[in-house]
Amino acid sequence: MYMKxxxxxLGKVRDSLRDLLPVVLVVTVFQIAIVQQPLPEGVSLxxxxxGLGFVILGLTLFIQGLQQGLFxxxxxxxxxxxxxxxxxxxxxxxxxxxxxxTIAEPALIAVAGQAALMxxxxxxxDNSESARAGFALNLRxxxxxxxxxxxxxxxxxxxxxxxxxxxxxxxxxxxxxxxxVAPSEIVGIAYDSGGVTTSxxxxxxxxxxxxxxxxxxxxxxxxxxxxxxxAFASVMPIIFVLxxxxxxx
Amino acid sequence: xxxxxxxxxxxxxxxxxxxIVFGFQYxxxxxxxxxxxxxxxxxxxxxxxxxxxxVGLDMALFxxxxxxxxxxVSEEFxxxxxxxxxxxxxxxxxxxxxxxxxxxxxTIAEPSLIAVSxxxxxxxxxxxxxxxxxxAVALGMAIGITLGTWRIVTGLPLYWFVLGAYILVIIQxxxxxxxIIPLAFDSGGVTTSxxxxxxxxxxxxxxxxxxxxxxxxxxxxxxxALACxxxxxxxMGYAQIAQRVANRPEPTT
Numbered sequence: 001m002y003m004k005x006x007x008x009x010l011g012k013v014r015d016s017l018r019d020l021l022p023v024v025l026v027v028t029v030f031q032i033a034i035v036q037q038p039l040p041e042g043v044s045l046x047x048x049x050x051g052l053g054f055v056i057l058g059l060t061l062f063i064q065g066l067q068q069g070l071f072x073x074x075x076x077x078x079x080x081x082x083x084x085x086x087x088x089x090x091x092x093x094x095x096x097x098x099x100x101x102t103i104a105e106p107a108l109i110a111v112a113g114q115a116a117l118m119x120x121x122x123x124x125x126d127n128s129e130s131a132r133a134g135f136a137l138n139l140r141x142x143x144x145x146x147x148x149x150x151x152x153x154x155x156x157x158x159x160x161x162x163x164x165x166x167x168x169x170x171x172x173x174x175x176x177x178x179x180x181v182a183p184s185e186i187v188g189i190a191y192d193s194g195g196v197t198t199s200x201x202x203x204x205x206x207x208x209x210x211x212x213x214x215x216x217x218x219x220x221x222x223x224x225x226x227x228x229x230x231a232f233a234s235v236m237p238i239i240f241v242l243x244x245x246x247x248x249x
Numbered sequence: 250x251x252x253x254x255x256x257x258x259x260x261x262x263x264x265x266x267x268x269i270v271f272g273f274q275y276x277x278x279x280x281x282x283x284x285x286x287x288x289x290x291x292x293x294x295x296x297x298x299x300x301x302x303x304v305g306l307d308m309a310l311f312x313x314x315x316x317x318x319x320x321x322v323s324e325e326f327x328x329x330x331x332x333x334x335x336x337x338x339x340x341x342x343x344x345x346x347x348x349x350x351x352x353x354x355x356t357i358a359e360p361s362l363i364a365v366s367x368x369x370x371x372x373x374x375x376x377x378x379x380x381x382x383x384x385a386v387a388l389g390m391a392i393g394i395t396l397g398t399w400r401i402v403t404g405l406p407l408y409w410f411v412l413g414a415y416i417l418v419i420i421q422x423x424x425x426x427x428x429i430i431p432l433a434f435d436s437g438g439v440t441t442s443x444x445x446x447x448x449x450x451x452x453x454x455x456x457x458x459x460x461x462x463x464x465x466x467x468x469x470x471x472x473x474a475l476a477c478x479x480x481x482x483x484x485m486g487y488a489q490i491a492q493r494v495a496n497r498p499e500p501t502t
Binding site: 023025027035037039047048049050055058059065077080081089096097099103104106107109110111115168175176179188191192194195200 | 262263265266268269270273274278280282284287289290291292294295296297298299300301302303304305306307308310311312316317320321326343347351354355357358359360406407408411412415418419422430434438442443444445446447448450465466468471474477
């Protein structure tokens with residue numbers, strides 16, 4: 001038993017390593033063959049290696065934890081709620097699932113932190129630790145709210161059978177119109193937040209919900225409808241963050 | 250001490266989703282959770298893992314992106330300028346090459362992409378080759394972030410690029426075989442993994458901070474967005490080519 005678990009764990013470590021290896025390889029080749037300079041001041045090789053160790057270990061434990069805790073319950077809940085056929089609880093679940101998974105998304109924590117740092121240095125908000133933390137949290141809540149809304153709208157679309165591509169194109173048009181009026185400081189942050197939501201936690205659970213729904217309803221295609229939720233989840237944050245920028249800056 | 254702070258904040262990050270699943274389980278579905286002990290250990294692992302990842306993020310992933318940006322645009326590294334000449338965007342060719350290499354290499358080996366492309370191959374009945382599909386996604390990602398670095402160097406507005414990409418996506422959606430469309434949109438999400446996002450973000454911000462005349466807030470973001478959009482275009486493009494090849498009449502032997 002103990003042996004088996006150790007082997008499984010090592011297998012997971014290898015998966016995380018495989019994610020990281022290309023980055024390390026490309027950076028090392030560039031350092032040795034092209035840059036050919038000592039590391040810049042303030043960067044120590046020991047810290048980099050130690051940090052990469054933390055990244056590997058952290059990501060491995062994180063994914064292991066998701067697979068044995070959150071994913072099975074989340075998928076089971078999605079199935080049960082679809083089976084009950086209560087539209088109300090389905091919507092509540094869709095919204096809260098999108099919100100909750102996005103708040104815990106590591107890539108979003110990373111990008112929101114950097115955004116707050118840059119906005120603080122540019123003097124758009126107070127450049128203090130607490131003001132930056134507040135901005136980063138606000139941004140994450142706005143993005144999480146938008147993903148919640150996106151998953152809810154996606155569920156509504158599957159129930160009603162509305163065509164997906166018209167809604168995506170509609171979303172694109174709204175994004176472009178809002179870009180014209182939103183402050184230019186928020187545009188880059190907004191567009192990037194659309195990409196980070198579709199990452200480690202959100203995709204598996206939201207896809208499970210979509211596929212479960214599409215399988216349960218006659219005449220729906222699981223592949224086509226299951227994915228639709230993710231497509232919404234990457235357009236909606238752009239819209240919400242642009243609006244957030246309108247009010248915030 | 251810093252680690253303890255990170256721990257405290259990750260607990261707060263994970264609380265909403267825990268409250269949601271347990272709330273639904275006990276108040277809406279009203280059923281006990283199977284393997285409760287295993288589930289609770291799972292959530293503990295999520296918190297510990299996320300905290301360690303965030304510490305490593307600050308120690309390694311951000312510094313790597315910043316360092317590469319700093320070194321590749323430093324004056325000693327760039328080609329020497331003749332008296333009074335100004336920098337041309339083509340001087341930054343190593344930046345573009347680095348971006349392309351990072352984009353292509355991280356995507357081609359991505360485990361979830363390998364799984365998705367195998368499945369797509371089966372579903373298509375042989376029209377779609379899993380290997381070339383992966384190449385298409387990796388190429389899209391690489392083009393996306395290379396264009397992203399070029400945009401930062403030149404300072405052109407991001408929305409021109411996004412608008413252009415949107416128009417291409419819409420045209421492609423109308424022309425490409427229907428079965429590929431969901432897969433194409435999905436592949437946009439696959440490219441942005443938890444490891445690549447911080448490195449790319451730090452690279453973009455580092456470039457915008459170190460290139461004269463660029464502003465991190467205005468110019469530094471946007472690479473992730475382009476990295477998500479271009480795979481959609483290349484995958485639909487590949488599907489169209491694959492379909493045309495498959496429909497070509499077999500030469501009679």
